[in-house]
Amino acid sequence: MEFVKSEEKASVRVAMADYRDSRNGADILALMDEYSRHPFGGGEPLPEQCRNQLLPKLAEFPGAFTVLAYSNEKALGLINCFTGFSTFSCQPLINIHDVIVSEQARGYGVCAAMMEFVVREAKKRGCCKLTMEVLEKNLAAKNAYRKLGFKPYTLDEEFGQAEFWQRYL
Numbered sequence: 001m002e003f004v005k006s007e008e009k010a011s012v013r014v015a016m017a018d019y020r021d022s023r024n025g026a027d028i029l030a031l032m033d034e035y036s037r038h039p040f041g042g043g044e045p046l047p048e049q050c051r052n053q054l055l056p057k058l059a060e061f062p063g064a065f066t067v068l069a070y071s072n073e074k075a076l077g078l079i080n081c082f083t084g085f086s087t088f089s090c091q092p093l094i095n096i097h098d099v100i101v102s103e104q105a106r107g108y109g110v111c112a113a114m115m116e117f118v119v120r121e122a123k124k125r126g127c128c129k130l131t132m133e134v135l136e137k138n139l140a141a142k143n144a145y146r147k148l149g150f151k152p153y154t155l156d157e158e159f160g161q162a163e164f165w166q167r168y169l
Helices: 022-037 048-060 110-124 139-147
Strands: 013-016 064-071 074-086 091-101 130-132
Touching: 013 110, 022 048, 022 064, 022 074, 022 091, 048 064, 064 110, 074 110, 091 110, 110 130, 110 139
Parallel strands: 091 130
Antiparallel strands: 013 064, 064 074, 074 091
């Protein structure tokens, strides 16, 4: 079944995923694989190790949750989130780790609907903010996130924007 585009915004249903539910699990893995195959996701299929271990590891990881978006029972997108902590606010925060909207569903409010759900969940959990990383050249995503109220992280303009760095172990 394909997502049918129309002049009006699609009816999107957003829900918290259950990692142990076979349908939710299959949708998470399919969307993660779609993202992984895209150049912004690395351009390779989701590794077999992730296909086999992602769902049980997420299920046991404290503070992890995934939001799924559907239209006509077709999975259109997901957001993977992890609870963290802001030492400057002394409150929890939600780090948005993956945002995926299936290519055929982009531009129809799927990302906004999922983000609204994440905002409500973060407020329920007493969080002070949402954080995320975005690739410098992913302009479409950056524009969407700005429309949703996100902006680059700065404490003082004199010192510039924060950068996301990594070190593999």
